[in-house]
Amino acid sequence: QVQLVESGGGLVQAGGSLRLSCAASGRTFGNYAMGWFRQAPGQEREFVATISRSGGTTLYADFVKGRFTISRDNAKNTVYLQMNSLKPEDTAVYYCAAESSVVLTKRSDRYDYWGQGTQVTVSS
Numbered sequence: 102q103v104q105l106v107e108s109g110g111g112l113v114q115a116g117g118s119l120r121l122s123c124a125a126s127g128r129t130f131g132n133y134a135m136g137w138f139r140q141a142p143g144q145e146r147e148f149v150a151t152i153s154r155s156g157g158t159t160l161y162a163d164f165v166k167g168r169f170t171i172s173r174d175n176a177k178n179t180v181y182l183q184m185n186s187l188k189p190e191d192t193a194v195y196y197c198a199a200e201s202s203v204v205l206t207k208r209s210d211r212y213d214y215w216g217q218g219t220q221v222t223v224s225s
Contacts, residue, residue, distance in 0.1 A: 104214075106124050110220045113224070131175045133200060140194050158205060168184065198214060
């Protein structure tokens with residue numbers, strides 16, 4: 102089992118920045134690729150970004166390229182999502198997730214463990 106706890110969400114004005122953190126406990130953090138997803142009210146959960154076990158490879162959704170950066174610190178068992186130039190349409194609950202495959206994936210059904218989510222609200 103892997104337990105994931107997100108933090109860092111909040112209310113920010115359009116154009117602002119937030120950094121989300123996801124702390125992992127349980128099994129060896131470095132054995133898992135990590136992803137961030139988000140879900141807005143009335144919408145399906147969507148992929149945001151993912152990072153490989155070592156941190157050497159990343160993959161982003163088109164709508165966040167150039168604005169968001171995913172990173173990880175395996176010594177701290179933590180994955181981050183730096184979000185810059187935030188837009189009102191980025192408002193959602195953001196979830197981190199862990200998956201044991203060596204191939205990065207955008208598919209939420211491939212992820213084995215999920216956090217409880219953290220709310221991000223961007224005001225216009």
